[in-house]
Amino acid sequence: MNLRAVLLVVDMQNGFCGLGGTFDKFGFNIAPYREIITRLRNLIDRMRQFGVPVYYSKAIREKSGLDCIDKVHRIIPESRRERIEKMPLCIRGTWDSDVIDELQPHPDDHIVEKRRDSVFQDTEFDLWLKASRADTVIFCGIDTYICVESSVRDAFNKGYDVILLEDCVASRNPRHHETTLEQVAEAFGMVVSADELMRRVERKELIFLGE
Amino acid sequence: MNLRAVLLVVDMQNGFCGLGGTFDKFGFNIAPYREIITRLRNLIDRMRQFGVPVYYSKAIREKSGLDCIDKVHRIIPESRRERIEKMPLCIRGTWDSDVIDELQPHPDDHIVEKRRDSVFQDTEFDLWLKASRADTVIFCGIDTYICVESSVRDAFNKGYDVILLEDCVASRNPRHHETTLEQVAEAFGMVVSADELMRRVERKELIFLGE
Amino acid sequence: MNLRAVLLVVDMQNGFCGLGGTFDKFGFNIAPYREIITRLRNLIDRMRQFGVPVYYSKAIREKSGLDCIDKVHRIIPESRRERIEKMPLCIRGTWDSDVIDELQPHPDDHIVEKRRDSVFQDTEFDLWLKASRADTVIFCGIDTYICVESSVRDAFNKGYDVILLEDCVASRNPRHHETTLEQVAEAFGMVVSADELMRRVERKELIFLGE
């Protein structure tokens, strides 16, 4: 199967998974996020060797609070309320919003700034994929059941084939992490490990066409 | 809390949950879907008494196959492949695509025909909600973890408050059903039973403003 | 140049250009609209012979007034105010909203119901084009400077190549009609007559690939 694939690295920002970032300072358990960093570093390098374009999504908030969800929502779920009240998270232009040092984008990589969960919502991501004739998005990053899953659902429903790398996504909620893997396999795409993806590429079951 | 709410009844069509509909004929276990019908009937009536507008979403496919997912996807997850191969499901203009008799829309209700999982994708739903100044969507219907959950994620991220009625949604996968309820409560909205919703309305904790 | 083209016939409905339709009854000059009907009839037949899929857009309003622009706008331009006040125009399910008899769609044609000016806004048109791998939209119909032009602008900006048939579009405002032709040629696409399009196809300068 010939694929015009891109790799999407979701939200690996200091605020969420950097040592000294907002989540870390606030005492959240970021260990599950940090556990995949080395694997992601390795994955990104291999993808570049295959000529697969690398995209990074970044969740960005305005310092003014303009796009904070409490501007439009009154029913705010617990996990989000906590963040709003206590943390100025991933504010545009700050270190907190940068991709972590270990995964620093190359000059040729693409950055997509997003305001909500899905990388497709109110961003140029779809336009860029169409411009490069991409038909497949390979997903890795965090958090499995929020931003990764919402982006996966959108990718599939917009007509892109989905490959989710099960050992390159992470969640602070291990049970939801597992459910997302199951649901994606059942209803939205292919779920494999990074090594299994590479094996299929080596066996030429999957062939990455150049950009 | 004052709410300009609408009720959305997701995909309660003959093809999915009608006796003699496509899923039923194909031997799928539609019992979980049928179990909520009476509760939905009751819910819809009560919502109408409160002056809450009632919307129905209908998943529609073209007879020509134009919008079948195999036109754009090569990586097709198992649960969808099976349907494509064996079933002409909810074809536009057929009985199979109609809302089940038990929940027949009134002339004043609104029908939203959708092509993909989310009721917000490529439909006029958002436009209609804005026209009626709605700020809250109350969700019921099927299937909890596919079309309901994708619609809930979109509703929240587009700025609508979400109320998911835990005993008025159903899935053929009980475990995924439970996970969706948990995830929505944590990250996307309020999860209550229909009776609990009514109690909060009676206690005036929630007040439905007219259309 | 190989084109995967579709023909889009914009808003040729009884309400706008039918004898006895709303505009006609209201005393609007629908002569410019009716003048292109024979040419459109001819065009559609020839396109079908080339295997070019034929799409019709229909402007639809709800009887309830739910999607009337006065629900959301306070600054309503004159040409629209007049319609709102005096005419229940192209209400869903009525003869007024049907495509005129002379151009009746075939069973294999596709109908796109739209609520606003552009055929791309809140409709499945883009999804259908992607499913059929279309890359070019050939525009004809009415009104040149409103719904046709807004659809052309969206088509171009979404990445579709645009062909506007200058003698198969019409406006009640002849000057705006001319300006649209000029602007599209300068900034959005190719502007040719139907005959010129056919000549280019015969000379194989343009080649229509099958659906």
Add this chain to the structure above:
Amino acid sequence: MNLRAVLLVVDMQNGFCGLGGTFDKFGFNIAPYREIITRLRNLIDRMRQFGVPVYYSKAIREKSGLDCIDKVHRIIPESRRERIEKMPLCIRGTWDSDVIDELQPHPDDHIVEKRRDSVFQDTEFDLWLKASRADTVIFCGIDTYICVESSVRDAFNKGYDVILLEDCVASRNPRHHETTLEQVAEAFGMVVSADELMRRVERKELIFLGE
């Protein structure tokens, strides 16, 4: 009439209207663009005094050419072809892409980076307007018949009231400029001079509500 308005300054970037910018270096007549600068400076200051939030749109291209229209279009209208061939215009991160010095945004203003003509396409503009409960967009900037008009059409059709300031928009094509003013007045919104807007505000015919 109470308005929750924002001011949108369209594409007043060095590349289009700066001395020494790409258009200027290429020999385009940018005089019509520069003629409105003083008026815009004045307008922006007065709007800030009224508490009206100020947004700037910036047309941005990637250095890689990823989002260049020749990646997706084969039918490229003349006015755009010329630019593609000869000019690396408004590349992200360059001086060319910055708003001109005379109109430098304040720290509290909002910048919307766009890839195509309309400020609403694939951007967070709509999300920000909703977050601030805005219902009206006041338009100024360039070019009247391309980016301003496409943004106006989208604003109106998405449900925002439109005010176009006739002496604060400019085009390199004076005839198209005039037609846009006429078309907007007829079909999309209110067209007034900046002074007339101010008079209506002073007479309290229009009242700007705070952010």
